[in-house]
Amino acid sequence: MTWYSGAGLAGVAGTVGDVMRDVRRVRRGWHWDTPRPRSWPERGAVVPDRASDLGWARQEPVRTIRFLIQRGLLLPFTEAMSHPKVEGREWVRELERPVIFAANHSSHADTSLILHALGDRARDRTVVAAAADYWFKRPLLGNIVSLFLNTFPFSRTGGAQAQLHSSSQLLKSGWNLVLFPEGSRSPDGRIQEFKAGVGHLANETGTPVVPMHIRGAYQIMPRGQKLPLPGPVRVRIGKPMSPQADEGSRQFTARVEKAVRALALEPSQPDIQGTWIERWQALRPRELPYEDSNEAVVVQPAPKPPAPRPILEVLPQSEKPDAPARSAAPRPRASRPKRR
Amino acid sequence: MPRPGAVIEVDRNTPPVLFHFGEGVRLEKLPLGARIVYPPDPLEPIAHAERAIKRALAKPLDDDPLKSLLRRGMKLTVAFDDLSLPLPPMAAPDVRQLVMEEVIDMAAEAGVEDIHLIAALGLHRRMTADEIRHIVGDRIFSTFWPDRLYQHDGEDPDANVYIGKTSAGEDVTLHKRAAESDLVIYVNLTLVPMDGGHKSMSTGLATYRGIRVHHNVKTLMHSLSYMNPPDSELHHSCIRQGQLIEDTVRVFHIETTVNNHAFPSIANFMQKRETDWTAQDQAMFLGMKQFTDLAPPAFKRNVFHAMRAPYGLTGVHAGQVDAVHEKTLEAVRNQISVRVEGQTDIVTIGVPYLGPYNVNAPMNPVLVVCMGLGYLFNFYRNKPVLRKGGVAILTHPCRYEFDAVQHPSYIDFYDEVLADTTDPQEIETKYELRFAEDPWFRQLYRKSHAYHGAHPFYAWYWAAHAMDHAGDIIIVGGDREVVHRLGFKCATTLEDAFEMAEQTVGRYPSVTHMRMPPILLADVE
Numbered sequence: 057m058t059w060y061s062g063a064g065l066a067g068v069a070g071t072v073g074d075v076m077r078d079v080r081r082v083r084r085g086w087h088w089d090t091p092r093p094r095s096w097p098e099r100g101a102v103v104p105d106r107a108s109d110l111g112w113a114r115q116e117p118v119r120t121i122r123f124l125i126q127r128g129l130l131l132p133f134t135e136a137m138s139h140p141k142v143e144g145r146e147w148v149r150e151l152e153r154p155v156i157f158a159a160n161h162s163s164h165a166d167t168s169l170i171l172h173a174l175g176d177r178a179r180d181r182t183v184v185a186a187a188a189d190y191w192f193k194r195p196l197l198g199n200i201v202s203l204f205l206n207t208f209p210f211s212r213t214g215g216a217q218a219q220l221h222s223s224s225q226l227l228k229s230g231w232n233l234v235l236f237p238e239g240s241r242s243p244d245g246r247i248q249e250f251k252a253g254v255g256h257l258a259n260e261t262g263t264p265v266v267p268m269h270i271r272g273a274y275q276i277m278p279r280g281q282k283l284p285l286p287g288p289v290r291v292r293i294g295k296p297m298s299p300q301a302d303e304g305s306r307q308f309t310a311r312v313e314k315a316v317r318a319l320a321l322e323p324s325q326p327d328i329q330g331t332w333i334e335r336w337q338a339l340r341p342r343e344l345p346y347e348d349s350n351e352a353v354v355v356q357p358a359p360k361p362p363a364p365r366p367i368l369e370v371l372p373q374s375e376k377p378d379a380p381a382r383s384a385a386p387r388p389r390a391s392r393p394k395r396r
Numbered sequence: 397m398p399r400p401g402a403v404i405e406v407d408r409n410t411p412p413v414l415f416h417f418g419e420g421v422r423l424e425k426l427p428l429g430a431r432i433v434y435p436p437d438p439l440e441p442i443a444h445a446e447r448a449i450k451r452a453l454a455k456p457l458d459d460d461p462l463k464s465l466l467r468r469g470m471k472l473t474v475a476f477d478d479l480s481l482p483l484p485p486m487a488a489p490d491v492r493q494l495v496m497e498e499v500i501d502m503a504a505e506a507g508v509e510d511i512h513l514i515a516a517l518g519l520h521r522r523m524t525a526d527e528i529r530h531i532v533g534d535r536i537f538s539t540f541w542p543d544r545l546y547q548h549d550g551e552d553p554d555a556n557v558y559i560g561k562t563s564a565g566e567d568v569t570l571h572k573r574a575a576e577s578d579l580v581i582y583v584n585l586t587l588v589p590m591d592g593g594h595k596s597m598s599t600g601l602a603t604y605r606g607i608r609v610h611h612n613v614k615t616l617m618h619s620l621s622y623m624n625p626p627d628s629e630l631h632h633s634c635i636r637q638g639q640l641i642e643d644t645v646r647v648f649h650i651e652t653t654v655n656n657h658a659f660p661s662i663a664n665f666m667q668k669r670e671t672d673w674t675a676q677d678q679a680m681f682l683g684m685k686q687f688t689d690l691a692p693p694a695f696k697r698n699v700f701h702a703m704r705a706p707y708g709l710t711g712v713h714a715g716q717v718d719a720v721h722e723k724t725l726e727a728v729r730n731q732i733s734v735r736v737e738g739q740t741d742i743v744t745i746g747v748p749y750l751g752p753y754n755v756n757a758p759m760n761p762v763l764v765v766c767m768g769l770g771y772l773f774n775f776y777r778n779k780p781v782l783r784k785g786g787v788a789i790l791t792h793p794c795r796y797e798f799d800a801v802q803h804p805s806y807i808d809f810y811d812e813v814l815a816d817t818t819d820p821q822e823i824e825t826k827y828e829l830r831f832a833e834d835p836w837f838r839q840l841y842r843k844s845h846a847y848h849g850a851h852p853f854y855a856w857y858w859a860a861h862a863m864d865h866a867g868d869i870i871i872v873g874g875d876r877e878v879v880h881r882l883g884f885k886c887a888t889t890l891e892d893a894f895e896m897a898e899q900t901v902g903r904y905p906s907v908t909h910m911r912m913p914p915i916l917l918a919d920v921e
Contacts (some may be wrong), residue, residue: 146538324543332511332539333504339535 110209113202114231117198123180125204126171134172137286138165138276142173142295144329146338147266149177154227155296158254158312159268160247161236163277165284167205169270170234173291182232185210185223187240191323203211212239224261233257245274247317264296265312268326269319277288292319295330296390297340398437401734401916402669406430410427411670413909414681415890416746417873418759418793419696420688421666421681421816424890430907431740431831433781435568435916438657439707439731441880445491448712449498452650456715457723457834462499462648465579466506473577474499475516475548475601480752481525482587482654485911487704491652493533495583495712499650500536511544512573516582516600519607519841519848520753521802522547524571527756550603551838558605559644562636567821568598569606575645584651588732589777592651593721594638595631602637604832604850610634611854613820617861623917625725635859638717650714653727654707656914661863663703666864667914692757693797700749701756729917732775736918739783741905742897745772749790750912753847753855757799761878762806762814762852764792769869770858772912785867787897794874794882801845805837809852810881818858818883830855 087093112118134140148155159170166279167186171179189210192198201207208222227233237250237255258265294315299308318325330338404410412423413432426432443447453462465470476492481484496513503511513521513536528545529537537545544622548571549555557575559568574580574597582600586592599607609615610633616622618629620788625631628666641647659667663684665677673681692693711727713720749761751767759767768790775781782788798807813827828850863869869884870893879886898905910916 244854330542331509333507333509334503335539336535337499341535 074168083327110124110202113206118181118203120188120205122206130168130204131172134168136271137284138169138289139290140169140172140289142291142293143324145173145175146335147152147293147295148178149339150176151232154230155262156254156258156263156265157234157268158265158316159234159238159270160316161240162242162245163273165273165277166236166270167234169273169291170268173293178232181230182206182234183208183226184234186207187212223257227261227263237312241279242274242390243279245278247320250309252289252306252309254312255305259299259305259308264298266296267294267312267319268292269316271320292329294328295334398439401436402434403734403736404432404434405704406432413670413911414666415791416748417791418701418743418747419693419749420793421685422791426909427894427907430909432909433734433916433918434911435656435732435734435914438655438708439710440847441655443709445494445709446498449495450707452712452714453498453502457713457719459648459715462615462714463502465648466503466508468507470508470510470578471576472503472508472511472579473574474511474513474581474583475574476513476531476583477585477600478515478520479523479531479597479755481585481591482521482705482707483752484658484705485530485755486707488530489533490531491654491709492531492583492585493536494654495650496532496536512542513540514571514573514601516596516874517548518599518602518905519550519604519851521845521847524845535704543870547717548601548844551842556603557641562640564633564636566609566633566637567605568637568640569603570641570644571601574601577645579646579648579745581648581650584649585652586651586728589625589725589728589917592724593625594717595634597647598637599636600766602849608850611857613824613857613860616857618865620861621776623774625775642717647717648714649717649720650712651720651724652709653724653731655710656731657707658705658914660703660706678912692813699760706776732915732917733919734916736781736803736920739779739920740781740786740908741783741790741901742787743782744789744907745912747772747790757802758797760798760803760806761794761796761882762810762855764874765793765859765882768792769862770855772910773862775912776918776920780865781910781918781920782866784865787868787870787900788866789870789872789893789897790861791872792874794871794878796875796878802847804846805831805849806852814881820857823853823856868897870896
């Protein structure tokens with residue numbers, strides 16, 4: 057008999073009794089209240105589960121739920137707390153291919169500030185690399201953070217191959233990736249040395265890196281502080297950088313680090329942020345502001361980025377951010393030789 | 397086909413006429429035989445503004461095509477009018493944005509790396525970032541703000557240079573960046589004949605030293621009217637200054653004109669003649685009347701200032717300043733000119749909620765005078781609509797209400813200067829320099845969003861001609877104490893005002909109502 061079968065209070069009481077009986081049976085069967093019986097055989101070696109990459113967080117309807125949470129809660133809160141001033145948004149307005157966002161890291165507020173700085177279109181296609189040994193130590197916390205920010209566990213200790221395993225698959229499946237190449241939050245707000253992972257990942261996958269600098273996040277929520285304080289923030293976005301043909305991972309990482317450090321300087325840095333002509337071209341509207349069927353006005357298309365390397369279909373169709381657009385046209389193989 | 401402007405004589409069947417009343421509206425019955433001057437209907441806008449702009453830049457007047465003037469390595473400055481034009485602010489996209497986007501596209505194509513965009517404020521207040529974004533559009537704002545898109549500062553000694561003196565001994569100053577540029581492109585929006593031409597550069601990018609030579613009582617008293625440049629001493633002075641500027645720096649002028657479609661559909665009844673009002677317009681009027689009667693002033697103001705005008709581009713001309721401005725004036729007159737026969741004993745004008753100097757702020761009493769007697773009274777050619785010694789009747793609540801951020805010097809002007817005298821000449825002699833050089837007003841002008849310390853004086857001088865010309869000035873519905881401080885008379889109703897006016901102009905006076913806005917230019921014969 058089930059509790060909803062119409063037997064009223066007696067039915068509910070009966071169901072509760074059934075559940076309690078089952079619990080009691082299990083407790084006695086496994087001796088919850090006594091040590092492991094000596095008569096039992098030796099415990100076998102623990103076989104760890106395969107690390108989850110939280111694929112559920114990148115599928116519908118979770119994406120829609122996250123969109124609502126971010127638009128209704130996270131972004132208004134970020135705006136109210138810090139009034140972020142964003143420079144260089146034109147570089148992430150119309151991304152034609154996945155990129156790695158490489159930013160300095162001084163606060164837990166950095167992630168929400170970066171997501172705020174990206175437009176809706178780019179944000180919806182962005183995953184955040186979160187330290188596996190910090191955020192995913194407790195699975196519940198990891199899942200909640202993933203629901204809010206679309207994070208995935210990124211091993212800080214597992215070596216280059218372990219990093220590549222999940223990150224490169226995400227990039228190849230069309231997701232942008234937010235990385236903090238310093239590895240952990242700065243203890244004093246100053247930029248620390250970048251680890252070579254970002255260059256390695258970019259080099260292996262042929263993905264451009266967008267340098268970003270966040271100023272003011274350390275004052276909002278420095279290391280060790282539990283609650284954020286209001287304060288002004290500036291997020292500067294540089295133009296995308298691609299590894300050159302003869303450039304190694306460490307050299308490219310050094311170049312990205314230099315770019316992020318340059319973005320911290322005043323005034324603006326045309327080398328990193330682009331000249332006004334480049335930014336103007338990046339902001340060229342895609343559609344004409346009026347319709348005219350009789351006489352077409354020719355609009356020059358935006359300059360295309362260098363040909364990307366092939367993108368492999370590695371994730372299920374439902375996990376891809378823009379599946380139809382992405383699979384419509386096969387991408388040509390770049391002429392640059394693959395480096396190992 | 398849009399109808400031209402009209403003068404209608406009030407008879408028994410004429411409906412009551414709309415009077416603007418600050419952030420409110422009124423319907424008033426005018427006496428039999430009175431005249432109502434209506435502006436022309438809005439002209440048809442150009443269908444494809446972008447194409448018209450491209451054409452104008454490719455085939456300029458008395459100048460080379462813009463493309464041929466741009467080259468790699470040059471220093472290019474683009475200056476543009478501030479938010480005092482047009483009124484109400486234009487619904488996006490602003491025509492200045494469309495023009496500047498074309499210009500910048502050409503500069504990018506030519507590889508011009510050194511380009512700056514300057515908002516030509518003159519002594520007006522600095523705009524907020526959002527206000528600038530509204531004028532220039534997102535694309536320009538994102539690309540250039542704040543390093544290469546900024547606002548003129550007429551009090552920055554390092555950012556302005558002295559050019560020299562004109563043949564009439566007028567000082568000429570200019571923004572340093574503009575003076576040092578290989579080419580200055582000025583993007584203008586001309587709503588009324590007073591704007592544009594040489595006045596754009598000679599006031600927009602000048603300092604107090606360069607502006608005071610024509611913004612003074614003597615010049616303005618000889619500008620009859622400054623809405624008609626050939627009869628305006630103000631414009632003659634600006635032309636002399638502009639010619640000297642042209643000798644110093646290469647200027648390419650782009651002027652745009654818009655029609656007089658000043659109100660969005662929600663306030664369409666304000667755009668129409670009362671004889672054209674439909675039942676829907678009458679209902680909209682009643683709704684707005686009740687709303688403006690009941691709502692608190694600050695709330696009403698927010699609603700009114702949020703209105704954006706659906707202006708349409710009617711002309712765009714580019715090239716040499718004089719050649720361009722001649723065409724521009726012709727286009728403006730086509731839109732706003734109305735033939736009016738003879739002068740009148742009494743002229744009535746409804747003063748609206750908005751003037752050039754109170755965008756996003758209340759219209760303070762000094763600005764009511766500037767708007768009613770400075771601007772609206774001066775919309776004439778040949779002769780004023782009002783005869784010499786006649787009575788000007790304005791309708792406005794005229795409250796003691798100032799915006800402390802935008803108009804700090806206006807508060808002192810009202811409290812200190814007008815308490816002493818209302819005579820423009822005396823005010824100029826005794827007070828102007830002290831206000832202009834006041835370090836606090838200077839600081840607020842440079843760093844906050846305040847008008848220059850000398851600006852309330854100019855607002856007052858603007859009305860000097862009307863105050864001299866009119867025998868009496870009555871403000872209907874105004875706060876009695878405030879109106880008396882301004883030196884005028886106060887009436888509760890329009891009928892009372894007519895009674896009071898009869899004491900000045902005699903029994904059975906002729907009455908003319910100027911139904912503005914939308915603006916009109918009375919061509920008085």
